[in-house]
Each structure stands twice: as structure tokens, then as C-alpha cells.
Amino acid sequence: xxxxxxxxxxxxxxxxxxxxxxxxxxxxxxxxxxxxxxxxxxxxxxxxxxxxxxxxxxxxxxxxxxxxxxxxxxxxxxxxxxxxxxxxxxxxxxxxxxxxxxxxxxxxxxxxxxxxxxxxxxxxxxxxxxxxxxxxxx
Numbered sequence: 409x410x411x412x413x414x415x416x417x418x419x420x421x422x423x424x425x426x427x428x429x430x431x432x433x434x435x436x437x438x439x440x441x442x443x444x445x446x447x448x449x450x451x452x453x454x455x456x457x458x459x460x461x462x463x464x465x466x467x468x469x470x471x472x473x474x475x476x477x478x479x480x481x482x483x484x485x486x487x488x489x490x491x492x493x494x495x496x497x498x499x500x501x502x503x504x505x506x507x508x509x510x511x512x513x514x515x516x517x518x519x520x521x522x523x524x525x526x527x528x529x530x531x532x533x534x535x536x537x538x539x540x541x542x543x544x545x546x
Contacts, residue, residue: 425528426526426527426528427527427528427530427531428527431531432470432471432527432530432531432534433470433471435531435534435535435538436458436471436473436476436534437458438538439473439534439537439538439541440458440473440476440477440478441456441458441478442538442541442542443473443478443541444477444478445478446478447478447479447480447483448477448478448479448483448505449479449480449483449501450480450482450483452480452482452483454480455480455481455482456478456479456480457478457479457480457481457484458476458477458478458479459476459477459478459479459484459491460475460476461475461476461477461491461498461499461502461514462475462514462515462518466518466521467525468517468518468519468520468521468523468525469514469517469518470525471530471533471534472514472517473534473537474506474510474513474514475514475518477502479491502514
């Protein structure tokens with residue numbers, strides 16, 4: 409088997425009994441699509457994508473469902489007031505949707521850098537949230 413192919417297979421396999429990033433990202437994306445169903449900002453059902461309020465490079469909140477929203481490409485990336493072009497507006501929007509306490513808790517969780525993330529715990533949390541959403545409980 410070619411070295412590149414082995415590397416790809418290794419990237420998608422579980423490492424040391426932990427789910428990998430792709431597995432968690434895919435599950436998270438499915439949950440957000442189930443939960444939101446349309447753009448959370450404008451209501452569009454076209455060109456939908458998951459958007460992280462706090463960058464997904466911050467592993468403390470990468471799979472935190474308070475940090476991820478379903479947005480159309482316009483609201484996420486393209487429009488003058490999109491999240492990427494106007495982060496202050498995005499911050500205000502998230503604060504309004506979550507409420508002050510949840511917003512502050514999200515910010516606090518995001519500031520806990522350097523702590524090791526237990527991906528099995530994240531997987532359990534995401535599976536529980538998926539079941540809750542599928543059963544119609546918000």
C-alpha cells in the first residue's frame with residue numbers, strides 16, 4: 409500500500425481508542441443540520457453550511473453546540489455583514505440568541521486553552537444531543 413494511502417487510512421481510524429476529528433466534525437455537522445434546518449440568520453434553506461462563532465481551531469469549543477450554527481453562505485461568508493466580514497455583529501447576534509449567561513459561559517469555555525480534550529466524552533455528548541433533537545426536545 410502506498411505511503412499516502414496508509415496515511416489517509418490512519419487519519420480516519422480511531423487513535424488510542426479515541427474518535428478522530430473527522431468523526432466528531434461529521435457528527436456535529438449532522439446535529440446542527442437537524443437542530444437548525446435553515447439559516448439561523450436569514451431563514452434561507454439554500455447553500456447551508458455549519459459556522460463556528462469561535463474558531464474551530466479552538467478545541468475547547470470546536471464541538472460545542474452553543475458555538476456552531478447553520479448559516480447560508482451569504483450570512484456566513486459573502487455579505488457585507490457576514491460573520492467573517494463583521495465579527496462584532498456576529499458576536500452581538502450570538503449573545504442575543506444564547507442570552508448573556510450562556511454567551512459568557514461559552515466564552516469562558518473557549519478560554520480554557522491547553523486542557524486535553526477527551527474525545528470520547530465529546531462523542532458521548534454529541535450522541536446524547538442528537539438523540540434529544542431527534543426526539544423533538546430542544
